[in-house]
Amino acid sequence: MKVKLLKFTQEPEKICAMAARLCYSNAGIDKIVEEFTTRKIKKLLAKVISSGHHSVLEHVSFTFGIEGVSRALLTQLTRHRIASFSVQSQRYVKFKNGIDFVVPQTINKNVNLLKKYNNFLKNSEKLYKEFLDFGISAEDARYVLPNACVTKIVITMNARELRHFFSLRSCNRSQWEIRDMTCRMLKIVKKKAPLLFSDAGPSCTRKACHETFPCAKPWKKNSVE
Numbered sequence: 001m002k003v004k005l006l007k008f009t010q011e012p013e014k015i016c017a018m019a020a021r022l023c024y025s026n027a028g029i030d031k032i033v034e035e036f037t038t039r040k041i042k043k044l045l046a047k048v049i050s051s052g053h054h055s056v057l058e059h060v061s062f063t064f065g066i067e068g069v070s071r072a073l074l075t076q077l078t079r080h081r082i083a084s085f086s087v088q089s090q091r092y093v094k095f096k097n098g099i100d101f102v103v104p105q106t107i108n109k110n111v112n113l114l115k116k117y118n119n120f121l122k123n124s125e126k127l128y129k130e131f132l133d134f135g136i137s138a139e140d141a142r143y144v145l146p147n148a149c150v151t152k153i154v155i156t157m158n159a160r161e162l163r164h165f166f167s168l169r170s171c172n173r174s175q176w177e178i179r180d181m182t183c184r185m186l187k188i189v190k191k192k193a194p195l196l197f198s199d200a201g202p203s204c205t206r207k208a209c210h211e212t213f214p215c216a217k218p219w220k221k222n223s224v225e
């Protein structure tokens with residue numbers, strides 16, 4: 001899996017803090033921009049984040065390029081409606097030179113099951129190619145491809161949506177592949193905008209766990225630091 005930050009709003013912390021300042025100030029825009037110090041940014045952001053005034057976090061966005069993740073991950077990811085997505089098309093792209101698949105650890109460590117898994121993938125790929133060679137369109141031939149197929153995604157989220165996404169998908173109870181991707185994204189944005197994301201992560205790191213069936217173990221924080 002590859003997770004790369006492609007672009008993000010410059011000075012994201014300052015933009016969000018200025019938006020917050022504007023809400024509570026009589027001063028004009030120029031004065032607000034002028035009088036900003038790092039200390040003020042820190043104080044304001046801590047205040048808006050703890051008070052729940054999260055709309056100011058919508059002024060900055062982060063765009064990631066993701067590669068080598070499964071279509072199974074994609075179905076979970078695209079449930080997040082506030083994000084913007086561009087996904088490699090299985091209608092327009094013909095995978096004639098081989099298809100890559102994700103192999104879950106649980107299957108990978110069992111020799112017998114792995115053999116069956118690989119056989120199944122090989123057969124579906126073979127049938128897919130046979131359909132293409134017969135003249136079946138890629139959009140129809142893809143029906144024989146499994147969830148394990150890898151895909152490429154460009155995704156953009158604003159900081160508010162990212163924090164929400166991190167809360168749900170970096171959780172120990174989240175499915176392992178989307179959790180892995182989410183933790184990599186969190187690690188990257190924490191470095192770029194620590195004041196926006198230092199407390200981001202599953203709900204148990206801030207308050208009570210939101211899960212119906214809590215994992216009852218500490219969050220593996222190391223994966224994002």
Ligand SMILES: Cc1cc2nc3c(=O)[nH]c(=O)nc-3n(C[C@H](O)[C@H](O)[C@H](O)COP(=O)(O)OP(=O)(O)OC[C@H]3O[C@@H](n4cnc5c(N)ncnc54)[C@H](O)[C@@H]3O)c2cc1C
Binds near residue numbers: 081083
């Ligand atoms: C551990 C886990 C297990 C899951 N299991 C299942 C499952 O078994 N079956 C299943 O179908 N899904 C499942 N989901 C997906 C889940 O139900 C959500 O669809 C997904 O997490 C997106 O969350 P969201 O709607 O909060 O996010 P977003 O779509 O990104 O929305 C962000 C926030 O915006 C607001 N919002 C967005 N759209 C609307 C709207 N139309 N109306 C009002 N408010 C809105 C809400 O406050 C929402 O929380 C699972 C998710 C997780 C994390």
